[in-house]
Amino acid sequence: MAGRAVRAPGGSDSRFFTTTKKGETHELRQELNSPNRDKKKDAVKKVIANMTVGKDVAMLFTDVINCIQTENIELKKLVYLYLINYAKTQPELTLLAVNTFVKDANDPNPLIRALAVRTMGCIRVEKITEYLCEPLRKALRDDDPYVRKTAAVCVAKLYDINADLVEDQGFLQILRDLICDPNPTVVANAVAALSEIGDTSGRDVMEIDTSVLQKLLAALNECTEWGQVFILDSLAKYTPADGREAEGIIERVTPRLQHANSAVVMSAVKVVLTYLDSVTSVDTSRSFSRKLAPPLVTLLNSEPETQYVALRNINLIVQKRPGILESEIKVFFCKYNDPIYVKMEKLETIIRLVNDRNIDQVLLELKEYAQEVDVEFVRKAVRAIGRCAIKLERAAERCINVLLELIQTKVNYVLQEAVIVIKDIFRKYPNRYESIISALCENLDTLDEPEAKASIIWIIGEYAERIDNADEQLEHFLETFEEESAEVQLQLLTATVKLFLKQPEDTQDMVQRVLQLATEESDDPDLRDRGFVYWRLLSTNPEAAKAVVLSEKPNIADDTFTLEPAVLDMLIGQISTLSSIYYKPPEAFVMKQAPISRAEDEDLDDDDEDAEEYANEDGEDYEYDSNNADGLTGPSDTSNGSGAVDLLSMDDLSVNDAPAPAAAAAAAAAVPAAPGGGGIVDLFGGGAGAAAPPAAPVQKTVVCPAAQGGGLEILGAFVLRGGALFLDVDVNNRDAAPTQQLAVQLNKNTFGIVPAQQQIAFDQPLAPGASASYSLPMSLTPAMLAPPGSPVGAPVQTALKNMQTGAVLYFNIPVDGLSTMLPPAGPMGRDQFLAAWKSVDDSLEVSKEAQGLPFSGDVSAVTRKLQERNIYFVAGREAPGQQIVYYSFKLVQLHMLAEVTFPVGGSAAAPRLCIRSEAPPYAPLALQLLEAALRQ
Incomplete structure (x- = not known):
């Protein structure tokens, strides 16, 4: 809306962004009240430019509102933009524009009718909503589709402000009727509004039946990309009556798989995958599945960020239907210039798609990756080789040979990762590849990572009877037992007990020493408990100890990052959303606040x-x-x-x-959730300052004596009133020039207090000898919290600028956290x-x-x-x-x-x-x- 009115600096309107003259506010007020239409329009542009760069121009609210009565659409748009920005801080004055809104909603020009309804919906002031109902109802039934599509979105905005009002006025049913509108853009906006309302309320308000379904499919081919995404997402929530209906819907949706917009493609993929469960014919299902591969592959030629999102979704898809991309594994091979996050996701997809037919080329590729310079990527590649071995039994030996070649490179981090994955291979295939243990034991001295040490110790303990000097190997680690991590200590304890049970004559002293270290010298409760368990087993029933410690291990499988079927089905239904990237349901990371x-x-x-x-x-x-x-x-x-x-x-x-x-x-x-990040948390809904209503007397203190304030004496105190925080001030003009406007600014403070509005404007100039009171609404923002360690309840450093003289006063306002900030x-x-x-x-x-x-x-x-x-x-x-x-x-x-x-x-x-x-x-x-x- 503002794009046509205010062009970026460098265009013909750039001069409006560079005005820094003193007294500019006074000049702007004069220009805004000028009878010259062009001069008035330029003045509004200057106001919008100031607003755009962050200057507070709220003091011009009344003057800008007076410009709203115009036939110039450009000027009207600018005034409406200003209104949207400042209405929340000036709700009473905003009511002055209501008559103009109602009048514009009946204007012969559909652009003005739509503009009026859109602006009223964007002004989040509850007092406005009661005046919005009738214009909105007319707009929803308007002859012009542009007005109807604008009004449809406005219903969703109104629902966020007052849900009861929307339901009582029957706007939801009108939205459902708009789904059958002949204009596809209106249909798309109605679907978008209903989807937003459904997400907010947590219930299904769309109510798709057979006739609505046909209207949605018809509009799908004609509406914008944005509308197509909303329609496809709605179709994904529909449950087809039978396999035949599902096939028909898929046929209508598949052309969207060739769309240039990746969001449309992913939404179409979601619909097809969801409906494939209802298709009964195996051949038909396979035919539809084959159509999904080309668009998914095409997404991998996009920019890295899109690739990453696509890969996260593809990993879900291949878990659900691995046959879709099993012949396309080469497209997931990493390129030299891929970002690390893309490479990691490609590796994950490769492991999911590897099979006996393509394992050889995959191993060659992984071996190359394991010789890259990026340590994190190399580790992931080595671990991927181990996962391939666990997944494919017939290829396990080839995987181990590749791992042995990598061990021979003597690269430390490659060696450590190889030891870890070989331990898992031993668990998967016991008593099959023990011949490589000697190659592993040659590199004991180079192992320095806890997980690698724990892995080699497990191997030594598990195969102690086949290692000639197993006791010496364990003794090597026992020398530094007390310095090792808990993970290594636990494995050392178990491996030593295993060795003792297999060779009791030679290792009695060793096991006694380890048990003593574990139970008497260690502070780790897990280690102590395990030590006591082993000690009691060995001292009371050695045979029972053998049955427990040397029992057959359960087989393992490569289930890394494998999701439960119910979770997977839920995430498939969330494809192309953040859920499919985080692999979490929406409620795990989105705080929904129903109206x-x-x-x-x-x-x-x-x-x-x-x-x-x-x-x-x-x-x-x-x-x-x-x-x-x-x-x-x-x-x-x-x-x-x-x-x-x-x-x-x-x-x-x-x-x-x-x-x-x-x-x-x-x-x-209930209070709406406050965001955790920066930015002002508007807790009170704004509100213009007014003469302080003394419902209860507020004990103010003199925070700025007249001598310090150049003749102005300031008394102030923070006070809670009606659950909201205010700064109540008394200004006494002892001997200063007449004053009418003051600007307030606070430094960072204990509670993150900031003024909800920066201007104090008195009704009449404050002449010498006169006094006035003002109640300034305050907000809280995390960005204004004092640094950690600052004293709690320290006075708030305040600056007050006299807008008439330009003088700035500095003083402190006390605040008592327990009495002021904690309401009853x-x-x-x-x-x-x-x-x-x-x-x-x-x-x-x-x-x-x-x-x-x-x-x-x-x-x-x-x-x-x-x-x-x-x-x-x-x-x-x-x-x-x-x-x-x-x-x-x-x-x-x-x-x-x-x-x-x-x-x-x-x-x-x-x-x-x-x-x-x-x-x-x-x-x-x-x-x-x-x-x-x-x-x-």
């Missing part, structure tokens, strides 16, 4: 009773009763059936006196807590041992103290010597999940604190606040 309607928001905690239940040690449920002096009543009838707090499959814990007020519980509500949100429901806890990856958890934490042993007293600081009990459980309690609290509007492990029963351990959060950058800060609350 929360107003009714759901109110009923979110309906399952929490007016009194919170706790489980006592006998499994009976108890309720907290605010009218009872002890806080407890008798056994409750509101048990969930288990009589225990079911949290993460935990046992129950009695926290007999921990209160959980019902009023606080009812206040808990009430506890989360147990189910909500459990779902949130599971949704956060273990790697994002932060924890610490709280040394020196004052703890009397009374967990319920600690819980009451935490609740006074708005940190709420959720559930708990008992463990040996420990009580583990779960709490929830909010850092402004970010949910924090806490686990506190208290030592009980005289344990000297320090309490352990743990935090999980959907906003990972804030987890360490939440951990510090939790510790501070416990220490107070």
Whole structure:
């Protein structure tokens, strides 16, 4: 939309990007109100250019809005672009443009009608949505297909803002009707919108039947590439009635396999693979399968990134149907200039496609790879040779010969990898290739990697009776037993016991020494346990020891990176998406947040009773009763059936006196997940500053005296109001020039606080002797968090610029983390807590041992103290010597999940604190606040 209005620097409009004059805002305001149409248009272009390069031009909102009443489409597009960008920070003023939107939605020009509907859908302000319904309904029924296709996408945007409204207004059914539209572009957009809504809501809203299916197939040949992808993805979710219908659909889809766009090709491949399961004729299935090979091979001639994506998908396809590409193995041979990530994937595909007919040429290729200079690639190539040997029994000897040739090169990392894969070959084919052991033992001194050492030790122990000096070989490693890694120590222990059971007369002292080292000198619990097991077996029943230690090993197979059939079928259905690249289901790496309607928001905690239940040690449920002096009543009838707090499959814990007020519980509500990376997290939905409504008096402190501020005295304080964070300021003009506009900027700080808007604009100029108050909305962003190690709760360094005089004031604003940043949100429901806890990856958890934490042993007293600081009990459980309690609290509007492990029963351990959060950058800060609350 903006591409036609603002050209990149270097075009005829480049001059708009280079304006740096002082007083430019005042001049722009004058030009925006100029009666000259060209001058007004140039002024809007300057505003958009400033906005594009990151300058804040929100102070011109009203002036730009006044330009919206124009017949010039270019100017209207520019104003609409400005509106989309600033509407969220100026929601009240945005309502001024509603009448123009409604008027434009009825304009004779279809371009203007579509533009109005598109812009209203892009303005994510809930107050606008009620005005959008009627124009959107008309647009969905518009005579012009351009308007209809624009309106279809707008429904998906509206659903993301207010799902209930879309369903109540019947927009979903209108979208389904649009699938039968005569215009293929409208069909594609309707399918795209329904797919987006389905992904958001987690349910199937498409409802494809036979008539809809035919419309989709007809539109497939005429719509854009983008539309084809959406239609093909929708077809992949359809289940054909029988094999005949599946064959017909495949016939209609196969022309897309020759498409120039790789996304269309992969979506078509997905449809064909999905429907092949329904094709009953073997010959027909084989014929369709052969059609898949050429497009997949063609994708390997693309740029490296596309090759990598194609190879990841091909690896799934050949697992499902290896016959498709078995004759095309040569196209997967690596080129000298392939990136390493492409080479690795090609190797994986080669191993999957290797068979008795092509093993010789594959081995020649792998041998060449093993002599490359890239160490990682060489290791992978050597390991691939071993995997070929395990996969193809008739080719195992040829693979071993190649490995022996590579060993003779004496290249250290090649030798180490060869030893590792030969150990696996010995496990696959026992008592068949022992003649090569002598060649391996010649290189013992050069082995320095734990896995290679462990492999050769396993070979020596397994074939000790066939190695003349097996005891000497093991003795060589025993000299450095204590310095070896746990993996090597475990193998040394087992190999020595094997040797003793085969040659007891010569190795008694050796096994005694090893057992002593393992059980008395080692700190590794696995090694100690295995040592004790072997010691008891040898001392009580040597025959039983032989039966255990020298038992026949289970056969192995090359199942590396082989997926379970159910997982494979699921990933086949996700071809051409990130799932098929990660080899994970979408829910494993995508945090889905379904829209929360107003009714759901109110009923979110309906399952929490007016009194919170706790489980006592006998499994009976108890309720907290605010009218009872002890806080407890008798056994409750509101048990969930288990009589225990079911949290993460935990046992129950009695926290007999921990209160959980019902009023606080009812206040808990779901909060959308905050992104873990940089960028401002818009927690509050913006909002224009206004005169501070003194619902409760805010204790402000003088942060900038008049002497320091050039006659301006500034009082300020951070305050939570309605769950949102604000900076409340009083500005007293003691002896300065009249002031009307101030610009605010904060330095990096403990909590990552930034202004949601940078301008403070008073209704009237602040004359000498006058005062004014302002409430500035704030946001949190991880990018503004202070560096690790900075003191928690340090004052926020602030700069305030007087826009009239250009003077900049510097001062600090205090912030109390426990009282200012932790709102009284009430506890989360147990189910909500459990779902949130599971949704956060273990790697994002932060924890610490709280040394020196004052703890009397009374967990319920600690819980009451935490609740006074708005940190709420959720559930708990008992463990040996420990009580583990779960709490929830909010850092402004970010949910924090806490686990506190208290030592009980005289344990000297320090309490352990743990935090999980959907906003990972804030987890360490939440951990510090939790510790501070416990220490107070």
